[in-house]
Amino acid sequence: MVAGLQVGTATTASAQDCQVSIGAVLSITGSMAAIGSAIGDAGQLAVDQFNEAGGVNGCQIRYVLRDDQGSPNVGVDAAKTLVEIENVPVVLGAIQSGVSLPVLTSVTVPAKVTQISCCSSAPSFTDLAASGGTDGYWFRTLPTDRPQAVVMANIAREKGYKNIAVIYVNSDYGVSLSRQFKAATEALGGQVASMTAYNQEQASYRAEVNSALQGEPDALFLIAFPADGATAAREWISFGGTQNMLLSNALRADEFVDAVGAQYLSNAVGIDNAQVEGPSVDAFNTAWSAKFGSAPNGPGLHTMYDAAAVALLAMEQGGEANGTVVRDSIRLITGGEGEVVNPGVEGFKRAKELIAQGKPVRYVGATGPITFDANGDVTGPYLIWGVKDDALTTLDTWDSARVDAAIAEIDG
Amino acid sequence: MLQALADGILTGSIIALGAIGLTLTMGILRFANFAHAEMITWGAYMALGALALMGPFMAPLGALSFGLPLIIAMVIAAVLTSLLALMIDHLVFRPLHGRPNDMTIVFSSFGVSLLVRMVVLLIFGGSAQYYSNTLQIAVPVAPGLRILPDQLFVLGFTIVTVISLHFFLQRTRLGLAMRALAENPTLARVNGIDTRVVIRWTWVIGASLAAVAGVLYGLTVQLRPEIGFHLLLPLFAAVIIGGVGNVFGAVVGGLIVGLAESLSVFIIPPSYKLAVPFIILLIVLYVRPTGIFGSAHHAGAK
Amino acid sequence: MTGFAAYLVFFLIIALTYSIVVMGLNLQWGFTGLFNAGVVGFFAVGAYGTAVLIGPERAGAIGGFGLPFPIGVLGGAALAALAALIVGLATLRLREEYLAIATFGIAISIQLIALNFEALTGGAMGLISLPRPMLDVFSSPAHYNLFYLGVVAILALVVYLALERAVTSPWGRVLKAVREDETAARSLGKNPVLIRLQSFVLGCTLIGFAGGLYVGFIGYVSPLDFLPILTFQIWAMLIVGGSGNNRGAIAGAIGVWGLWTMSGLLISQVLPVQFQSQGGAIQVILIGLLIVLTLLFRPRGLIGERETVSKHAGPR
Known part of the structure; x- marks a missing residue:
């Protein structure tokens, strides 16, 4: 009886003296560094809030962030230290698919650790998961490229663009998004005038721009990251390219707008996943602004927050900091008909209460509702953004139903 | 096509400016300086720093995107780049001179290039920057040809610089000494030329031209810590095509490389463009390793 | 086996793979005085060569021959040797620094091919799901890593011993002679260009060989690995x-x-x-x-x- 009491008090008191670690592999330095640090902060925010809500399974959470320097060999090494030395049950990241993939195949899957990426959108993961190569340990909180391409093709049709040039970054992200866009556009009766790849971090993209201008396109779909994208967009406009621009999700950054000049972007429309309206999104945005003093504009922030939150809730739900348990618990706390909980300390507190009572929970996150399919992919809502009065603004939103309908139209 | 020609000449003229300095150092100091391209980066960023100190932009000159301050900044950049070159020579290259393996000095320049590039990255950050954030719109001058007013300035400025350099090398004592040393070092020493003075001026001229190239590049394209690194191969190709030590050859070589890069997009996808200088280089090395205007003396020095 | 030991095994596999690269470079620079400014290019050729030879078939792509791993690695090394021959023949009869410039150039070109020649290299996405040699023999990933470490360590040792013998052999003495006094070497009837070419190509072959070992371990190859x-x-x-x-x-x-x-x-x-x-x-x-x-x-x-x-x- 006495012993039982002591055990009871031990579990509540242990929040201070036990610790679980959660790992993240992100590009803090290297070619993605411009966005990497902030993404790291988004993960930290989720962990801090969860700790404030009482930690996971009564333990304080330690957030171990490691730098992959934008290169796979360093990323794999970083993930390996997280798994073997820090004993993390979950690895968040990486940013580039080219880093996430070797981490997945040579570290997390063999070690039965769950990996949740905020930012890797390559279709190869879906293929790998479908063929059983991930054993279910792979998840990502941003939608794959296909829905984005389909929505963008619809926007192009609405705008009446008939002959669209595509300039895309020669990375897994750019290659797959550009191809999906071409397929979707042609299925909707439009035409892609040219597909021009550019290599990252070049000083000039004039040759690429010239080559894309050849087909006299009436619009440009630019698939790029902010810095290189600004270079390409400047040269495009400068050399007489149309200002009817379609911009990919990674370009939704103040850095891009400032470098190109807002006055040239008044006709541009961009796409981004995530930030739909609603209390869950507001909860994240408010928390972010309160902590960092700026609006959460930039790729990967919302998805990273959700990746961390989903991992922690799954740990709480499964009652154990174990990769396989996390894997099996993730769908319990996202899909389903449970009580909706939102980001933030209050939301996490409520979720912990419900889980303790054995009641179902449904996390609706910074990116809105999240449902992972069998391959660990999500389809999500999209927002359409533009530039008004020198600032990024939201022009329209596409909820999941509308996105699904658009995909159905193409698939017939 | 017309556009590609114009772009090729423009890039070529900037490569030429950088290649002049490189061919002089390769000819006179007798080593391939991998750090030379970083002088271009350094010069471009020093001008950016100088501009920032001079405060807001003065009214632009005519249709150009910049005003007088940029010209002043360019001069400051040339001075600062020369100082850097002299400092590197003093700290690294000179102490390594006379080491049994000549390649030690080439290898050290490889290490120095990395250092300079990373220092720039550290001070100025990795994202693209511009001398003026206002976007200049190219003017259509012929069907299928658009040119930025700044580009005309670049071309004009390059031509003036090359012509002045030509007179310097043809008419002044120092210039003649430099040419002599570059084209035939043994003969020059016999003629009693003070090599130390010549070497110092070689660094100053090479670095200044690199700084000018950097500013002009930054003006028409943008500033990035990698601009020099990406120009390194084109520079070497230009020098070898023109013949090591040959200033006129470097200019011609620069134009050939610039045009070849620009026109290559009609044959191969633009993403392979960076390999074009290497292909040209390989062809020259197999077919005529002395370059078009080079004497057998340099390439055959083995 | 978990924790630090498992990480150490993992770390050593990568480090020993690099040590073979370094020994190849040492043959070129340390023993012959040749400046290879494009090490990464030859490493990449070996890695991609191996990947294409051992990889599974892909739709609309070149390669995917599904060959056994040892053949793949040797093939990758042979390709690296070929690349070395192209640059070496062009430059080794000229001023020494031309080799440095040309190796720098070929590394950049190889990177571009890796990134853009999608049918062969998988482009930016790389080649995935490459078979890892003898993976199914082992019960757990930790055991497999231990096995792979053994393989890499033995190979590094073999390379080490072979190089030690080579540099003290008559060939090694000629190498040293060419490096230290070319004129003397020439007067002894040795062709310095040929000797240098041999050293350069052999060094690059080792670098390419290590590239193949790297791929065998990671099971994946992408341009990001070869910056x-x-x-x-x-x-x-x-x-x-x-x-x-x-x-x-x-x-x-x-x-x-x-x-x-x-x-x-x-x-x-x-x-x-x-x-x-x-x-x-x-x-x-x-x-x-x-x-x-x-x-x-x-x-x-x-x-x-x-x-x-x-x-x-x-x-x-």
Whole structure:
């Protein structure tokens, strides 16, 4: 009886003296560094809030962030230290698919650790998961490229663009998004005038721009990251390219707008996943602004927050900091008909209460509702953004139903 | 096509400016300086720093995107780049001179290039920057040809610089000494030329031209810590095509490389463009390793 | 086996793979005085060559021959040798620095091919799901890693012993003669160009071979693995270990790779957030400083060239 009491008090008191670690592999330095640090902060925010809500399974959470320097060999090494030395049950990241993939195949899957990426959108993961190569340990909180391409093709049709040039970054992200866009556009009766790849971090993209201008396109779909994208967009406009621009999700950054000049972007429309309206999104945005003093504009922030939150809730739900348990618990706390909980300390507190009572929970996150399919992919809502009065603004939103309908139209 | 020609000449003229300095150092100091391209980066960023100190932009000159301050900044950049070159020579290259393996000095320049590039990255950050954030719109001058007013300035400025350099090398004592040393070092020493003075001026001229190239590049394209690194191969190709030590050859070589890069997009996808200088280089090395205007003396020095 | 030991095994596999690269480079620089500025290019050729030969078939792609791993690695090494031959034949009869320029150029070109020639290399997405040799024989990933470490360690040892024998053999003495006094070597009837070409091609073959081993372990290949910075890292390993010394080359590979992976963590923890995106620059500056300062003040490297190889001070 006495012993039982002591055990009871031990579990509540242990929040201070036990610790679980959660790992993240992100590009803090290297070619993605411009966005990497902030993404790291988004993960930290989720962990801090969860700790404030009482930690996971009564333990304080330690957030171990490691730098992959934008290169796979360093990323794999970083993930390996997280798994073997820090004993993390979950690895968040990486940013580039080219880093996430070797981490997945040579570290997390063999070690039965769950990996949740905020930012890797390559279709190869879906293929790998479908063929059983991930054993279910792979998840990502941003939608794959296909829905984005389909929505963008619809926007192009609405705008009446008939002959669209595509300039895309020669990375897994750019290659797959550009191809999906071409397929979707042609299925909707439009035409892609040219597909021009550019290599990252070049000083000039004039040759690429010239080559894309050849087909006299009436619009440009630019698939790029902010810095290189600004270079390409400047040269495009400068050399007489149309200002009817379609911009990919990674370009939704103040850095891009400032470098190109807002006055040239008044006709541009961009796409981004995530930030739909609603209390869950507001909860994240408010928390972010309160902590960092700026609006959460930039790729990967919302998805990273959700990746961390989903991992922690799954740990709480499964009652154990174990990769396989996390894997099996993730769908319990996202899909389903449970009580909706939102980001933030209050939301996490409520979720912990419900889980303790054995009641179902449904996390609706910074990116809105999240449902992972069998391959660990999500389809999500999209927002359409533009530039008004020198600032990024939201022009329209596409909820999941509308996105699904658009995909159905193409698939017939 | 017309556009590609114009772009090729423009890039070529900037490569030429950088290649002049490189061919002089390769000819006179007798080593391939991998750090030379970083002088271009350094010069471009020093001008950016100088501009920032001079405060807001003065009214632009005519249709150009910049005003007088940029010209002043360019001069400051040339001075600062020369100082850097002299400092590197003093700290690294000179102490390594006379080491049994000549390649030690080439290898050290490889290490120095990395250092300079990373220092720039550290001070100025990795994202693209511009001398003026206002976007200049190219003017259509012929069907299928658009040119930025700044580009005309670049071309004009390059031509003036090359012509002045030509007179310097043809008419002044120092210039003649430099040419002599570059084209035939043994003969020059016999003629009693003070090599130390010549070497110092070689660094100053090479670095200044690199700084000018950097500013002009930054003006028409943008500033990035990698601009020099990406120009390194084109520079070497230009020098070898023109013949090591040959200033006129470097200019011609620069134009050939610039045009070849620009026109290559009609044959191969633009993403392979960076390999074009290497292909040209390989062809020259197999077919005529002395370059078009080079004497057998340099390439055959083995 | 978990925890630190498992990580150590993993770390050593990568470090020993690099040590084979460093020994290949050492043959070129330490023993022959050839400056290879494009190490990463030859490493990439070996890696991609192996990947294409052993990889599964892909729709609409070249390669995917599904060959056994040993054949794949040897094929990759042979391709690296071929690349070395192309550059070597063009430059080795000319001024020495032409080799440096040409190797720098071929590395950039190889990177472009890796990134853009999608039918062969998988382009930016790389080649995935490459078979890892004998994976199904082992019950757990930890055992497999231990096995792979054994393979890499034995191969590194074989390379080490073979090189040690080679440099003390008559061929090695000619190598030294060419390096130290070309005219004398020529007067003894040795063709310096041919000797240099042999050394260069053999060195690149080893570098390509290590590329194949790397692929066999990671099971994946992408252009991101072959960035120019790797060339500098390999050079730092050689310079720290001491050129002309194969044992130093191995120690340098382990030491520098260890520092590199740890310093990233250190920098990300020490630096204030607003400077973190530049933290990588600091790491690279350290590498650059290491190279330049060692050349200036400790030309024999931290371990140094052994007396038996050369009684003259200084690297050559």
